[in-house]
Amino acid sequence: MKTFAETDIVDAVVIGSGAGGAPLAAELARNGKTVVVLEAGPAFTAMGHTPDEIAARELYWLHERLSAGTNPQAFGGNNSGTGLGGSLLHYGAFMPRMDARDFHLHTETGKGVDWPFGLEELLPYIERVESFIGVSGPASYPWDPNRRYAYPPPPANSAALKMREGCDALGLRHADGPAALITRDVEQPHFGTRHGCANCGACHQGCRNGAKSGADNTWLPMAVAHGAELRPGCFAHTIERDSAGRVTGVVYRQNGVEHRQKCATLVLAAGAVETPRLLLTNDLANSSGQVGQNYMTHVSTQVWGEFDEDIRPNRGYPSLTITEDMMRPKDADFVGGYLIQSLGMMPATWGQNLARSTTTRGPAFARALAGYNRSAGMGINGECLPRPENRVTLSNEKDAFGLPKPLIEHSYGPNEWAMHNHAASLLSRMWEAIGAKDIRVIDRAAHMIGTCRMGTDAGSNVVNPEGRSFDIDNLWISDHSIFPSAAAANPALAIMALSLRTADAMLKA
Amino acid sequence: MSPPPDRPEILDSDHLSARTRDILTSRLSAPETHPRTLSLQAYAVLDALLPVLLPLDEILPPGTDINMTARIDAALSGPRDGWRFADLPPDAKAWEAALLTLDDVAAEQHGIRFIHLAPDLRGTLLDALMAGQIGLDRDGRLTPPQIKRWAGDLRGEVVDCVMSDPRIQQALGISSSLTGGDTVFQGFTEVGPDSREDFEPKATAPLAQMADSRE
Ligand SMILES: Cc1cc2nc3c(=O)[nH]c(=O)nc-3n(C[C@H](O)[C@H](O)[C@H](O)COP(=O)(O)OP(=O)(O)OC[C@H]3O[C@@H](n4cnc5c(N)ncnc54)[C@H](O)[C@@H]3O)c2cc1C
Ligand code: SF4
Numbered sequence: 048m049k050t051f052a053e054t055d056i057v058d059a060v061v062i063g064s065g066a067g068g069a070p071l072a073a074e075l076a077r078n079g080k081t082v083v084v085l086e087a088g089p090a091f092t093a094m095g096h097t098p099d100e101i102a103a104r105e106l107y108w109l110h111e112r113l114s115a116g117t118n119p120q121a122f123g124g125n126n127s128g129t130g131l132g133g134s135l136l137h138y139g140a141f142m143p144r145m146d147a148r149d150f151h152l153h154t155e156t157g158k159g160v161d162w163p164f165g166l167e168e169l170l171p172y173i174e175r176v177e178s179f180i181g182v183s184g185p186a187s188y189p190w191d192p193n194r195r196y197a198y199p200p201p202p203a204n205s206a207a208l209k210m211r212e213g214c215d216a217l218g219l220r221h222a223d224g225p226a227a228l229i230t231r232d233v234e235q236p237h238f239g240t241r242h243g244c245a246n247c248g249a250c251h252q253g254c255r256n257g258a259k260s261g262a263d264n265t266w267l268p269m270a271v272a273h274g275a276e277l278r279p280g281c282f283a284h285t286i287e288r289d290s291a292g293r294v295t296g297v298v299y300r301q302n303g304v305e306h307r308q309k310c311a312t313l314v315l316a317a318g319a320v321e322t323p324r325l326l327l328t329n330d331l332a333n334s335s336g337q338v339g340q341n342y343m344t345h346v347s348t349q350v351w352g353e354f355d356e357d358i359r360p361n362r363g364y365p366s367l368t369i370t371e372d373m374m375r376p377k378d379a380d381f382v383g384g385y386l387i388q389s390l391g392m393m394p395a396t397w398g399q400n401l402a403r404s405t406t407t408r409g410p411a412f413a414r415a416l417a418g419y420n421r422s423a424g425m426g427i428n429g430e431c432l433p434r435p436e437n438r439v440t441l442s443n444e445k446d447a448f449g450l451p452k453p454l455i456e457h458s459y460g461p462n463e464w465a466m467h468n469h470a471a472s473l474l475s476r477m478w479e480a481i482g483a484k485d486i487r488v489i490d491r492a493a494h495m496i497g498t499c500r501m502g503t504d505a506g507s508n509v510v511n512p513e514g515r516s517f518d519i520d521n522l523w524i525s526d527h528s529i530f531p532s533a534a535a536a537n538p539a540l541a542i543m544a545l546s547l548r549t550a551d552a553m554l555k556a
Numbered sequence: 557m558s559p560p561p562d563r564p565e566i567l568d569s570d571h572l573s574a575r576t577r578d579i580l581t582s583r584l585s586a587p588e589t590h591p592r593t594l595s596l597q598a599y600a601v602l603d604a605l606l607p608v609l610l611p612l613d614e615i616l617p618p619g620t621d622i623n624m625t626a627r628i629d630a631a632l633s634g635p636r637d638g639w640r641f642a643d644l645p646p647d648a649k650a651w652e653a654a655l656l657t658l659d660d661v662a663a664e665q666h667g668i669r670f671i672h673l674a675p676d677l678r679g680t681l682l683d684a685l686m687a688g689q690i691g692l693d694r695d696g697r698l699t700p701p702q703i704k705r706w707a708g709d710l711r712g713e714v715v716d717c718v719m720s721d722p723r724i725q726q727a728l729g730i731s732s733s734l735t736g737g738d739t740v741f742q743g744f745t746e747v748g749p750d751s752r753e754d755f756e757p758k759a760t761a762p763l764a765q766m767a768d769s770r771e
Contacts, residue, residue, distance in 0.1 A: 097576045098735045101720045107638050115642035121708070122639035204747040245743025247735035255573075256741045356749035359756070361732035363747030393732050395719040402711035406686040408609050409679060416718065417615060417763035420729055442642070454642055 049274045053308050057081040059553070060297050060310040062283045062325070065133015066542040067526030068316030069262035069270065070176065074550035076273035083308055084270065085281040085299050087317075088129030091136065093264070096253030100395040103252035106130060106137040110452070112320060113442050117458040118492060120344065121403055124251065124396050125493050127318045131279050132263035134318070134539075137251050140227040140259050141366050141428075141537045142182050143386055144173055144191070146374050149430065149534035156382040158462070159432045160341075160531045163503050163512035172544035177225075180260035180543075181233065181241070184225040190371040198230045201244045204363025206423035209354065210389035213425070213477030214370055224369030224388055227260040227539070237272035238264050246363045248391060266543075281306070284448060286313065286329045293521050300448065312521040312553065316546075319495040319528040323439045324453045326499070326509075332516045337509050339439040341500050343533040344457060344492035346429035346466045349390060349400065350474035352483025353421045360422055365391040373427070373473070374535060381465035383430025385535050387474065390424035397422065404489040418485065425477065427470045431492070431533040434460050439498050457492065494538060499528035513552035514545065525549045562620050564726035564757075571734035571742050571755050580722040580733060586623035593632040593648050598655035599625065604671040605658070608678045610714055615727050615761040622721050628713055641705045650698070654685075654706045657697040661690045729759030 051057050058080040061068045068084060076082045088108075097103055107126045114120050128134035147166040152159035177196070184196030200223035203211070207223075214221040228250075231243045241257035241264055250259055257264045267277060278301070285298035287307070296309040315322045323339040326332050366388045374384035392400075398416055407415055436458055441451035459467070471488045478486050501524075502508035505517040510529055516522040525546045527538055534541070563584065567577055591599035603625040612622065632648045644650040662670040662681060670678065684690045688704030691697070698706060718724050725733060734755060736742045746753050 094573075094738070094741075095575065097573065097579060098733055099576050099579045099720060101716060102576075102579045104635070104637050109635065109638040111636075111646075112639040113642035114639055119641055120639075121712070123637045123712070126638050202747050205749045208748055242741070245736060245741055246745070246747050247741070247743040248732070248747075249735045255736060256743075354749070357752060358749055359731065359747075359752070361730065362744040394725070394728075394730050395716050398715035398719045399712050402715040403708045406683070406707070408682060408686075410611060410614065412610050413612065413614055414763055416610075416715070417728055417759075417761055419719075420759065420764065 048271050048276060050276050051081065051083055053306055055081070056309045056311055057083050058310070059312045059314055060085060060308055061314040061316055062297065063133060063316035063318060063321070063526060064131050064267060064277065065128065065262060065316065065318065065526070066135055066539045067546050068133065068314065069266035070543045070546040071314060071316065071525050071550040072275050073266040073270040073273070074547055075553065076270045076275040078554050082270065082275035083310070084275060084277045085283045085297065085308070086131050086277065086279045087282040088131070088279065090131045090279040091253065091263070093253070093255050093257055096255050098247070098249040098252045098393065100124070100252060100393050103137070106253055110446050113444070113452055113454045114457070115454060116437065116456040120455065120457050120492055123399065127320065127495060131267055131277055132261045135261035136253055136263065138539055139366055140250055141388060142225040142227040142540050143369065143536045145169070145534050145536040145541050146384070148375065149383065149532065149536070152383055152430070152532055158382045159430070162531050163501065169541065169544050169548065172547045173540060175547060176540060176543045180227060180265045181229040182225050182227050182260065183230050185223045189220045189222050196225060200226065200367060201228065201230050201246060201364040203367050204391050205356070205358040206360060206389040206391045207367035209423045209481065210368040210425050212481045216480035217477055219370050219372045221368050221370045223367055226364060226367065228258045228364065229260065235264060236269065238268040244364060248361045248363055248365055249393065250365060251393065251396065282448065283325065284328070284450060286325065286331060292519060294519060312523065314523045314525055316526045318526050319498045320439055320453050320455060322524060322526055322528045323498040324441065327441050328450055332509060332518045332522055334518050335506055335509055337500055337507060339498050340435070341433035341497040342437040342439055342455065342457065343431045343433055343496040345494045345533055346385065346431055346463050346470070347426055347491050347493035348467045348470045348474070349424050349426040349489040349491065350471060350478060351422055351424040351487045351489065352478035353418045353485045354423060354483055356421070358421050358423050360391040360397065360419065360424070361393050363391060376469065379469060381462045381469065383535060385427040385429030385466060385470060387425055387427050390426045392424060394419050400489050400491070401487065405487065425474050428535055428537050429466045429470065430535050432460060432462050433497060433532070434458070494527070496527050496530050496533050496538065499524050500531050501529040502531055514549035515552065523549060523553060562617065562723060564722045566726050566733060566757055567722055569734055569755055570737045573736065573738050576733055583627070583721055587626045587630040590626040591629045593629050594652055594655065597659065598652045599629055601655040601659050601670045602628065604678060605682065606714065608675055608682055610718065612718070614763045616723060617727070617760070620723055622723055624714065624717055627717050631713065631717070644702055644705055650706055650709070653696055653698050654703055654710070657692050657703060658685060660692055660697065726757050727759065727761040728764045729757045731756035
């Protein structure tokens with residue numbers, strides 16, 4: 048790997064190496080730019096990952112976050128990640144595309160926010176991402192028959208098969224969902240051999256054979272091959288500027304020692320909590336007052352049931368079956384829509400959900416946990432509207448670096464509750480129709496979205512439609528924080544596509 | 557060193573990586589010193605609370621003790637998972653305060669300490685705690701809304717401890733640790749219903765045998 052001196056003025060420093068940072072770093076390097084990626088977390092090796100859920104917490108962002116509001120998120124295994132590859136190290140690899148209607152929710156419904164462009168603008172980037180990282184999917188996708196996937200789907204596990212039955216019982220269409228994993232061995236350019244999915248089921252604990260398409264086995268090796276330097280274990284905290292207010296460099300801590308890297312442009316890709324925290328602690332790029340505002344999640348209601356069969360929910364790719372039939376349900380009393388996906392799960396994660404959503408105790412609690420091997424789930428991923436009370440701010444508490452811990456306030460509004468209730472009822476009926484017992488609804492939200500919104504108006508957005516700060520022309524943001532609306536689709540594909548698009552804009556700037 | 561008598565078979569599977577085997581094996585022995593985090597008083601309350609919250613006698617073989625109290629107490633001083641509810645103090649403090657609140661409420665309501673209460677009265681207090689009906693508004697204690705929040709943390713921590721224990725995994729027939737070894741990463745060939753592979757454990761717990769008995 049090429050390295051740079053701290054006194055070199057590199058073309059770009061990228062803070063964060065996940066879905067937002069890695070594609071852009073690769074693209075800039077590929078086009079001859081000098082790039083340094085600062086990543087707070089370590090460099091993991093795939094074979095070193097462990098399915099043990101407690102030990103696998105090493106993949107989570109571990110600087111304490113404070114969770115508040117009427118629906119405070121229980122982060123834990125739902126928290127963002129850390130390490131070269133970011134949250135893609137422990138994400139679920141479910142890879143649907145954003146629905147074209149979700150780009151224009153406000154125009155459609157008068158609620159929420161429109162994106163400054165439509166699907167047609169993002170689609171070429173989406174297709175590039177899919178083809179470069181490797182995505183599996185069905186031969187024909189019911190909601191978009193022209194779409195093609197390079198790899199056939201992995202085998203359907205018990206939950207996926209059960210969800211198919213549930214859909215059939217209620218007349219819903221279903222398919223194998225798009226999954227960011229490969230189902231045969233390939234030579235990944237600049238990386239080496241990636242093996243086909245072994246159906247191990249531990250995607251959320253880190254994929255051990257390179258089957259899951261992350262940044263660590265795709266974009267980051269490409270970035271290095273083109274001369275980018277990756278610096279793991281580097282926590283960036285101070286953004287330096289000249290008298291004109293332009294960024295000149297970043298101060299970061301590595302092994303307890305402060306370092307400074309000079310740069311001509313800075314890209315924040317630290318995720319929707321750390322990016323606004325960096326801007327707020329440095330008091331930067333906030334003339335709109337919108338940094339940290341418009342925090343959103345996905346409504347991620349789950350419904351679990353117990354079956355007579357031996358289900359073994361830890362086996363197989365966890366969430367294969369999808370239906371997009373609820374993207375605009377006819378009987379909806381909410382705007383936007385949701386995707387439904389089947390859920391297998393590892394035992395502690397499953398038990399946590401059960402424990403936090405019920406108050407059973409004694410032998411009944413033991414019996415519920417003993418039902419693990421007979422359990423199958425379904426979960427949704429649904430639109431969440433921005434609300435003024437949902438935001439990331441700086442708390443009064445300091446972390447180990449002496450920086451204020453982030454406070455994340457999250458409360459459902461009427462739209463989220465209506466969607467949750469709709470899904471809880473529908474998914475319960477699906478399970479009932481095929482004989483599931485002990486049906487359990489889990490009310491939960493997932494993902495961290497918004498907080499540095501992109502849009503055309505500098506007064507109400509942090510970055511322009513290409514990801515560039517309205518206030519500082521050599522500051523760009525490329526991560527989940529720039530989403531104007533949550534949209535129903537699981538986000539990683541759109542984050543990576545936007546990342547490539549922002550890289551294009553930087554190259555033209 | 558001879559292996560502990562209740563060494564679960566899954567630990568000897570070649571579908572386990574060396575790292576995962578080490579992690580699971582370390583859970584077989586109780587932490588050497590305890591309490592490590594909590595005061596003696598709070599530790600005793602936790603110890604009296606856990607069997608009421610989650611009895612394991614119908615899951616584990618007779619005489620097996622997974623040392624839940626000591627392990628949870630130790631875990632509270634170890635690496636945490638990166639978040640907490642904003643309306644609770646940091647984890648170790650919150651646990652101490654919650655458990656002492658429970659002890660004080662027991663003394664107020666029944667005139668004796670929590671550990672001396674009969675199991676059904678301990679259970680009733682635990683129900684009240686989870687419903688946010690008890691709590692104390694004074695320093696070093698938790699208010700009813702706080703203690704209700706903490707009840708979620710308590711339940712979550714207990715489940716983490718239980719479901720990550722190799723003896724529990726063995727007893728419930730859970731194969732989640734057996735994703736693959738170091739030289740061969742086997743994964744699973746069978747992933748559909750009623751298709752346990754030979755290397756996967758069969759449930760031995762009385763509570764979990766229903767599914768396996770159908771094979
Ligand atoms: C459990 C889980 C399952 C998921 N499953 C799916 C799924 O199936 N499909 C899907 O599409 N999406 C999924 N997601 C969501 C998806 O993974 C994230 O939305 C996405 O990866 C976020 O990308 P990002 O670039 O915004 O941030 P991240 O990927 O989180 O990257 C941010 C990086 O910045 C680093 N960083 C932060 N602060 C600093 C600093 N100050 N200095 C240096 N480095 C810093 C972090 O360590 C991290 O590596 C899942 C998320 C989680 C948590
Ligand atoms: S199920 Fe497949 S993609 Fe997921 S971690 Fe296992 S091998 Fe990797």
